[in-house]
Amino acid sequence: xxxxxxxxxxxxxxxxxxxxxxxxxxxxxxxxxxxxxxxxxxxxxxxxxxxxxxxxxxxxxxxxxxxxxxxxxxxxxxxxxxxxxxxxxxxxxxxxxxxxxxxxxxxxxxxxxxxxxxxxxxxxxxxxxxxxxxxxxxxxxxxxxxxxxxxxxxxxxxxxxxxxxxxxxxxxxxxxxxxxxxxxxxxxxxxxxxxxxxxxxxxxxxxxxxxxxxxxxxxxxxxxxxxxxxxxxxxxxxxxxxxxxxxxxxxxxxxxxxxxxxxxxxxxxxxxxxxxxxxxxxxxxxxxxxxxxxxxxxxxxxxxxxxxxxxxxxxxxxxxxxxxxxxxxxxxxxxxxxxxxxxxxxx
Amino acid sequence: xxxxxxxxxxxxxxxxxxxxxxxxxxxxxxxxxxxxxxxxxxxxxxxxxxxxxxxxxxxxxxxxxxxxxxxxxxxxxxxxxxxxxxxxxxxxxxxxxxxxxxxxxxxxxxxxxxxxxxxxxxxxxxxxxxxxxxxxxxxxxxxxxxxxxxxxxxxxxxxxxxxxxxxxxxxxxxxxxxxxxxxxxxxxxxxxxxxxxxxxxxxxxxxxxxxxxxxxxxxxxxxxxxxxxxxxxxxxxxxxxxxxxxxxxxxxxxxxxxxxxxxxxxxxxx
Numbered sequence: 001x002x003x004x005x006x007x008x009x010x011x012x013x014x015x016x017x018x019x020x021x022x023x024x025x026x027x028x029x030x031x032x033x034x035x036x037x038x039x040x041x042x043x044x045x046x047x048x049x050x051x052x053x054x055x056x057x058x059x060x061x062x063x064x065x066x067x068x069x070x071x072x073x074x075x076x077x078x079x080x081x082x083x084x085x086x087x088x089x090x091x092x093x094x095x096x097x098x099x100x101x102x103x104x105x106x107x108x109x110x111x112x113x114x115x116x117x118x119x120x121x122x123x124x125x126x127x128x129x130x131x132x133x134x135x136x137x138x139x140x141x142x143x144x145x146x147x148x149x150x151x152x153x154x155x156x157x158x159x160x161x162x163x164x165x166x167x168x169x170x171x172x173x174x175x176x177x178x179x180x181x182x183x184x185x186x187x188x189x190x191x192x193x194x195x196x197x198x199x200x201x202x203x204x205x206x207x208x209x210x211x212x213x214x215x216x217x218x219x220x221x222x223x224x225x226x227x228x229x230x231x232x233x234x235x236x237x238x239x240x241x242x243x244x245x246x247x248x249x250x251x252x253x254x255x256x257x258x259x260x261x262x263x264x265x266x267x268x269x270x271x272x273x274x275x276x277x278x279x280x281x282x283x284x285x286x287x288x289x290x291x292x293x294x295x296x297x298x299x300x301x302x303x304x305x306x307x308x309x310x311x312x313x314x315x316x317x318x319x320x321x322x323x324x325x326x327x328x329x330x331x332x333x334x335x336x337x338x339x340x341x342x343x344x345x346x347x
Numbered sequence: 348x349x350x351x352x353x354x355x356x357x358x359x360x361x362x363x364x365x366x367x368x369x370x371x372x373x374x375x376x377x378x379x380x381x382x383x384x385x386x387x388x389x390x391x392x393x394x395x396x397x398x399x400x401x402x403x404x405x406x407x408x409x410x411x412x413x414x415x416x417x418x419x420x421x422x423x424x425x426x427x428x429x430x431x432x433x434x435x436x437x438x439x440x441x442x443x444x445x446x447x448x449x450x451x452x453x454x455x456x457x458x459x460x461x462x463x464x465x466x467x468x469x470x471x472x473x474x475x476x477x478x479x480x481x482x483x484x485x486x487x488x489x490x491x492x493x494x495x496x497x498x499x500x501x502x503x504x505x506x507x508x509x510x511x512x513x514x515x516x517x518x519x520x521x522x523x524x525x526x527x528x529x530x531x532x533x534x535x536x537x538x539x540x541x542x543x544x545x546x547x548x549x550x551x552x553x554x555x556x557x558x559x560x561x562x563x564x565x566x567x568x569x570x571x572x573x574x575x576x577x578x579x580x581x582x583x584x585x586x587x588x589x590x591x592x593x594x595x596x597x598x599x600x601x602x603x604x605x606x607x608x609x610x611x612x613x614x615x616x617x
Contacts, residue, residue, distance in 0.1 A: 040517055042381020042569050095408070190434065223434045223461035264464060331383045337408040339432065342441035 009211075009261060015204040017257060018250055026253060033256035033285040036263045045327055046288045046335040047320065048096035048126070049089050050270075052297045053077050053116055057102030059132075059169025061155075063197065063233055066102040068169065075297045076107055082116055086123040088300040092292050092320035095337045096126035098151065103132035103171050110138050117145045126339040128191065132170060133180040139187030148339055149191030150184045152177070153229065157209030158201040165200065181213070185221035192217070193268060195229035198246040198254070207254060211261060227266030227288060230254055232273070248277055252284060259285035271316040278316055282330060292320035361593055364560055366399075366538055367454075367486040367507040369425065373398045374555070375585045376427070376540060377578065378565025379416060380406070387574055389419040394575035396582050400424045401456055401563065403431035404446045417451070427488060429456040436475035443480050455480060456510070457489040466516045470497040474504065481505030490542050493527040498535050509535060510563065512543035513554065517566040519546025522553055532558040548577075548584030555588025556596065 017025065054076040057066045065072070077085060089097065097120055101108040113131060120127045128149030129142065139150065156162050159174055166172040181192050194214060196206045214226060232246050246254075255267060269278055269286045271293040278289065293314055294300055318326070327334040364371040377397040382388040392400060400420050407428075408415050420426060428446040433439035436459065443455045457480070459472045473489045474497060480487050486507050491497055493511035501509050511528050514520035521544060522528065532539050538560035545551050546567040554562050562585050571577040 038570050039519070039566065042566065043383035044381055190432075218464055222464060225463050264466070328384065333383055333385070335406065337406060339405050340407070340409070340442065340445055342438060342445060 011204065011208045014208050014257070018204050018207075018253055026249060026256075029253055029256035029260065030284050033259040034283050036259055037283070037285050037287065040263050041287050042333075043331060044333045044335050045282065045286070046096065046266075046338050047094060047291045047323060048098055048128070048288060049092070049094045049320065050098040050100055050130075050290055050293050050295065051085055051089055052100045052295060052299065053082065053112075054101040054104070054108045055297045056104040056107030057169070058106065059103045059171035060167040061169075061171055062165045062167065063200070074107075076112075077116075077298060077302070079115065079119070081298060081302050082119050084301040085298065086120060089292070090123040093324075093336050094292065094320055095124050096128070096339070097124040098128045098130055098149075098290070100130040101132070103169060105132055105170070108132075110134070110141060113142060114145050117142060117147055121146045121341060125337055125341055127341075128193070130193075133177055134183070136183040136186045139184050139189055143188045146341055147189060148341075149193065149225075150189055151193035151195075151229070152180045152184065153193075153195040153197065153231075154178060154210070154213065155197045156200040157196070157206050157213070161201040178213075181217055182220060185217065185224050189224075191225045191227065193227045193229055193266075195231065195268075197233055198230055198251070199233035203246055203250065203254070207257075211258075214262065214265065225266065226262075227268050228258060228262075229268040229270065230258075231270060251277065252281060255281055255285045271314040274315040275318065279326065279330070282327075282332065289323065291318070291323040361589065364538060366488070371398045371425075371561075373582070374561040374589055375551075375582050376401065376542075376561055376563035377568070378563060379403075379420070379569075380431075380565055381569035382574065383569075385414050385416060385419045388416070388569075391568060391574040391578045392420060392424065394582075395568075395578035397578075398424055399427050399454075401427045401429050401565070402451075404428050404442050404449075404451070405432045407449070407451070409449050425454060426452050427454045427456050428452070429458045429490075430476075431458050433457075433459050433476075434461045435459060435469070436472040436479065439472070439476040440479050440483075443476075443485055444483070447485070453484060454486045455488070457487060468492050468512065470494055473497070474500050477501050477506050478504040488540070493524045493531055495527075495530050495534060498531050502535060502537050506537070508538040508540050508560075510540045510542040513541050513550070514544030516543040518544050519567050520544050521546060521550035525553075525557070528554070528559065529557055548580040551581050552584040552588035552591070555585050556591045558592050561585075 055066045056074050056076055057068050060067050060069050099116055117127055126148050127146055129147055130151040162174050181194055184192050196210050266287045267285050268288045269281055270290045295314060296303055324334045364374050373396050375395055375397045376399045377395045378401045379388055402416055428451045430439040430442040433442055439457050439459050447453050457473050457476050459469045460466045461469050468490050470492050473491055477487050477489050481504055488508050488510055489501050489506050490510045498509045511531055514523035540561040540563055541554040541559045542563040545562055545564045551562045564581055568574050568577045
């Protein structure tokens with residue numbers, strides 16, 4: 001694995017790497033990966049916090065706590081609540097915010113998103129969205145309003161499996177979702193986060209497809225800053241939808257392999273992961289960590305009054321301040337500010 | 348520290364580095380990205396004796412939520428804000444204006460990249476940004492791919508220097524672009540600062556020996572086990588390379604050069 005070219009690795013090789021039960025191989029991957037990460041990113045880790053705006057959803061995705069068949073209280077933050085939530089998060093010093101919604105263009109239309117982004121600009125310097133897929137024109141509007149990044153995961157590239165778990169709603173359209181990163185990039189938005197939900201299908205095959213998708217995006221839109229996420233499926237309300245469990249060893253191998261193949265790509269790690277995994281993954285290839293996360297709508301300032309079901313349970317409950325201190329102890333510079341808003345203009 | 352100062356002060360024949368009328372005794376520019384802590388950065392700046400330090404505006408916390416990087420940069424140093432993150436001239440211009448409005452001065456390193464894989468500078472956009480920012484009164488130091496035509500246009504547009512890359516940024520590959528940087532050194536009447544890809548003190552010395560006016564380094568130092576020590580080594584190497592250049596070193600030959608003439612016997616009086 002001393003070649004950076006994705007074309008030099010094939011599916012069989014990925015399978016072999018993930019399936020070989022050899023501590024030496026894992027160690028070798030980790031050493032290469034940590035060296036590359038140190039070279040390209042130095043000892044810095046960017047921190048961000050997710051903020052849920054709404055849990056209304058018109059899609060039925062069997063693994064998601066927000067799906068429209070789940071009987072949960074639906075809620076959408078009001079203008080006042082958006083201010084309250086953001087003020088609360090901003091007090092931690094976080095400057096990068098990820099705004100999330102369920103997949104509902106009815107409950108959270110473009111106008112609502114634009115309003116939320118407009119408010120976020122008062123509190124944060126870097127604004128990203130994880131929302132239902134839009135058309136290029138809509139992304140362009142959001143970009144002009146100050147959106148810097150969009151997160152959109154294909155979840156799985158196995159089309160049969162995709163149909164089985166995305167039963168209805170807009171998200172059941174595999175092809176439309178697949179083309180979403182291209183529509184985002186065409187709008188001028190500077191950061192795109194892509195990913196797969198680990199546990200839905202054969203991990204090696206999904207990983208291989210994701211690498212190809214990223215490789216294609218890099219060719220088409222070389223100016224975009226890409227990052228990848230590998231969320232592992234978690235239980236929601238007692239259900240376990242993972243058909244295969246991705247253990248910690250495989251998970252770490254995925255991070256390392258990704259870093260070796262894509263030296264400059266960002267790798268995100270959310271609070272779905274345990275403190276133990278997060279703390280150890282730090283030096284191995286991860287470049288961006290979420291911190292102080294709450295995955296419920298209104299979870300930062302409004303929740304104490306009205307309890308909401310989270311999208312998924314978080315494993316790492318440490319505060320932003322605790323993460324900052326931890327990073328310093330581990331000799332990493334926590335990066336809170338990683339972008340200055342400049343007026344985004346279409347060129 | 349003392350050793351570096353000694354090396355630097357012993358040379359008196361050298362003319363100082365002058366950029367936009369400002370005189371610098373150090374020919375080492377230090378970048379501030381990728382350091383594990385702000386305090387290590389502070390120590391490294393001190394050890395480097397650098398008089399020009401680059402900072403990415405995107406990383407400056409103007410709202411003062413965190414440790415502000417600017418507080419770790421001594422006042423004696425000229426702050427050179429870079430436009431990291433800019434993908435085109437318009438974005439670079441906005442970043443430069445924001446830097447000036449935020450009190451970061453008017454020295455700007457234009458850094459425009461529209462390729463997240465190789466991070467190569469876009470010379471066309473860099474030229475456009477240079478033209479615009481010079482008109483707005485900025486002191487412009489453009490980071491560029493070593494192309495003679497672009498370098499000429501940049502200087503014509505009013506750039507204070509040109510900063511050609513040695514090799515891919517952060518790669519530590521050294522002077523992959525040596526032959527083309529040499530052309531700039533020979534042909535451009537402005538300071539040539541070799542930027543990007545310089546991974547070792549010897550590579551920095553090599554750039555200086557061939558006549559570069561200064562060297563900028565960041566990644567290699569920031570990611571070293573002992574950044575202040577490596578910064579000191581770079582400072583000494585850059586100075587050593589400069590002295591070598593000034594000495595008009597003899598050329599390097601591929602074959603042995605006999606010190607006695609081979610045909611002398613023909614002219615000997617028997």
